[in-house]
Amino acid sequence: MNPLSKLFSREAFTSIGLMVLILLVAVQFLRPELKERPVTRDITLPADVKAIFKKSCYDCHSNETQLGWGDQIVPAYWLVARHIRQGRAHLNFSEWDKLTPAERKQKLWEAVNHTALGAMPRADYVFMHPAAKVSDKELTILKNYLASLVVHEPPDTSKINDEAIQYQQWLHTKAQSILPVSPNRITYDPNYKN
Numbered sequence: 237m238n239p240l241s242k243l244f245s246r247e248a249f250t251s252i253g254l255m256v257l258i259l260l261v262a263v264q265f266l267r268p269e270l271k272e273r274p275v276t277r278d279i280t281l282p283a284d285v286k287a288i289f290k291k292s293c294y295d296c297h298s299n300e301t302q303l304g305w306g307d308q309i310v311p312a313y314w315l316v317a318r319h320i321r322q323g324r325a326h327l328n329f330s331e332w333d334k335l336t337p338a339e340r341k342q343k344l345w346e347a348v349n350h351t352a353l354g355a356m357p358r359a360d361y362v363f364m365h366p367a368a369k370v371s372d373k374e375l376t377i378l379k380n381y382l383a384s385l386v387v388h389e390p391p392d393t394s395k396i397n398d399e400a401i402q403y404q405q406w407l408h409t410k411a412q413s414i415l416p417v418s419p420n421r422i423t424y425d426p427n428y429k430n
């Protein structure tokens with residue numbers, strides 16, 4: 237028997253397979269800790285809008301992460317944990333109280349835009365969780381919600397008139413103040429140049 241065939245013998249394969257298996261089991265204990273964070277204030281949204289975010293985004297952008305068993309297996313888990321940490325840092329629907337009203341509006345716009353562009357949810361996540369994909373119908377719901385937030389204020393004529401009067405008054409006082417004063421302390425007539 238030559239040494240090569242011994243190397244590829246059934247026994248060798250079995251022992252290599254066993255070693256890989258032991259390694260895979262051992263490596264499961266190398267898990268970066270995913271901190272449990274409390275929901276301080278969940279974002280308030282209409283139920284249909286909320287359902288879409290919950291289904292497609294909450295695993296990475298909230299403190300209500302629900303990992304499937306497939307996500308928990310190292311090495312997949314390493315990637316998942318990193319995305320959750322980064323995802324929460326960028327946008328966290330569970331800590332909405334930490335944002336100013338302007339920031340909330342901006343994040344919501346970004347969320348819908350990222351979804352419309354197909355950038356979110358991440359492609360690798362959708363591959364593992366096909367149901368998380370946002371359908372065209374769901375995207376329409378998100379866009380309609382955003383559109384409903386834009387307040388159209390009708391022009392207020394009394395306010396505009398007030399401002400026009402104030403502007404004229406300001407022009408007038410300004411004209412007065414730069415008019416030269418004659419030696420007898422009488423201010424020149426505004427029309428003196430004519």
Ligand code: HEC
Pocket residue numbers: 289292293294295296297318319320322323326327343346347348350351356357358361370
């Ligand atoms: C698998 C985890 C994961 C899922 C699911 C996911 N995201 Fe993300 N998201 C990330 C990560 C990681 C980042 C930051 C790095 C990047 O841009 O890739 C991010 C960034 C973002 C940003 C950018 C925020 C900023 O301040 O730059 C927005 C907006 C966003 N995601 C929205 C969404 C929306 C909306 C959904 C659901 C439709 C979603 N994400 C689903 C992981 C995820």
